[in-house]
Amino acid sequence: MSETVPRPTLEAVAARAGVSRATVSRVVNGGDGVREPLVERVRRAVEELGYVPNQAARSLVTRRHDAIAVVVAEPETRVFADPFFALQLRGISKELTAHDNQLVLLLTEGRDDHARVGRYLAGGHVDGALVFSLHLDDPLPGLIQRAGIPTVFGGRPGWRDGTGDDVVYVDSDNRGGARDAVRHLVGLGRSRVAHITGALDQTSAVDRLEGFRDVMGDVDARLVVEGDFTPAGGERAMRALLDRCPDIDAVFAANDLTASGALRVLREHGRRVPDDVAVIGFDDMLPIAEQTDPPLTTIRQDIEEMGRLMARLLLKGPGDATSGVVLPTTLVRRASA
Amino acid sequence: MSETVPRPTLEAVAARAGVSRATVSRVVNGGDGVREPLVERVRRAVEELGYVPNQAARSLVTRRHDAIAVVVAEPETRVFADPFFALQLRGISKELTAHDNQLVLLLTEGRDDHARVGRYLAGGHVDGALVFSLHLDDPLPGLIQRAGIPTVFGGRPGWRDGTGDDVVYVDSDNRGGARDAVRHLVGLGRSRVAHITGALDQTSAVDRLEGFRDVMGDVDARLVVEGDFTPAGGERAMRALLDRCPDIDAVFAANDLTASGALRVLREHGRRVPDDVAVIGFDDMLPIAEQTDPPLTTIRQDIEEMGRLMARLLLKGPGDATSGVVLPTTLVRRASA
């Protein structure tokens, strides 16, 4: 490998075009205030030499990096390997590249790795951060706030101390979506509606539970069982549910994975879906929701758009004093309810 | 936001510790050749001031960036939202952070976006690139090679011209795994074994087909149907298969998603799995393989390890003239075969 092909510098371009470094710099950065013939000459020199600006030198003086960090604080592989996150990432990427920004991905590897991420962010390597803070007790948000760089959170962060009121975040309308789901079940004439929650240390799970309660009121406590967003959790919860309340006729599962577990247990027990028990999920996670038997009725959120929006908010700067943006959800009707 | 908290510089640390900039630099970068009392004093000063090196300034002189790019050339959202890729990413991330490298994620958005990526890589922003080149006709590998930065490919790239012999890549033993899968079916006493291929513009699909042929020889051409790695493709292919050869008693699907589609069609047609038709997949993509009915027997590849290995090879440098590394696969026996 001929590693050391010395890349041309501004100086070289200037020499070739017969102008000063400053002028080349001006042309490269938009060309305002440079007369046409010169612009043309510089452009040609850039072309001929294959000049590409040295980002490090540029950052050194501008203190901008045209890069933002995406921080995923997730010890569990499962959630990371989730199509959900991938889609958000795609949305983020689209928005960033549209604004010539790079995406630096920071995954925390275990508990004590937070310090590393905090240090990195504080180190001024990036212009901002998009953070997915999935758990209530996550120390990361605090660290990041201390780092003092602009940040947008994915999902409503669940602060415990009162400091987080001015936090910018993008979330789905978990509560409203849950309401729609449960209302749909009720609209089908179901009266014994159960709920398998998500992991309740995540705000999305809490909000969905709230939505369930909004519609069902102070329902029989046995109809609410805690799950953890996994199929296995859904199975466990569904078994408990059938055991405690054999007469249920509908289940609102906190997400599609949970629903898929529940469906399997229902089938096992000979309950027909949706005839005996209607089932509705949340997320509209495609490979899952379409593959279940029967195909899953669920609540869709526009995940890619969430990612996009997060990036947009971050790049816009503090902006219109928006603290939280909540995206709407829609009911997707398939066969299970 | 108090944006402008001027971060301490080397200079500041030097002043506080009562030494020169050079000494601080030495301590920060390992501390060789500095006597203990001084090291201690500098360390304390760094601590007290919360000093973090300015990476831009450092890169400017060292020409290293401690960052590598991960390039995903995938127009289709589906493959990107694939747990497969997420796991590789995780492996890569682990290895990189272990060596204090950052991960810059580059997703191409459509066809003409390749130029942007090529420019970025050529621009010397990163020390190397990990590239997932999923299609045979992808122009990206060429662009990258021209960029002249160290590169490791994920999956054997399917060069058409003869230039790619010295390419470094990491791949699973697709062919060997396929052989194991088919042998397993044969070992169960199945004789009419069909194969639903993956998208044949990807080397992994081609290799798996080769593996199938290795065992089955010049089998009845109707037993091989082209799929595309999706459940829908699996369904289509399975229908065709049942139509053309109603007497098949085993199916080797190119991946788990395909297998899940096939299973659904088999159930639809009243064929019992594995009694009437044994089914085996590939990948051991967990949320899928465990959720099918019946749970899927499949070939596992250690995806995270692939990612790790890619990163390791890249960081090691050109190394031991390794051109391609192929990781073993294992049979995971569940209920479907």
Next chain:
DNA sequence: GGCGGGAGTGAGAGCGCTCTCGGGAGGGCG
């Protein structure tokens, strides 16, 4: 025709770091 002003360009000072080089201190050996 002289003068004020705006627009276009160049010179030069850094941004914060690394790294080479030279000087000074100290130890071993003749």
Next chain:
DNA sequence: CGCCCTCCCGAGAGCGCTCTCACTCCCGCC
């Protein structure tokens, strides 16, 4: 006891860029 060599440390020169500032034109106006 002196010399040389080694080991530490500091001084200073950039890395490639941006940005301010001053200078030069040239136009328009009185």
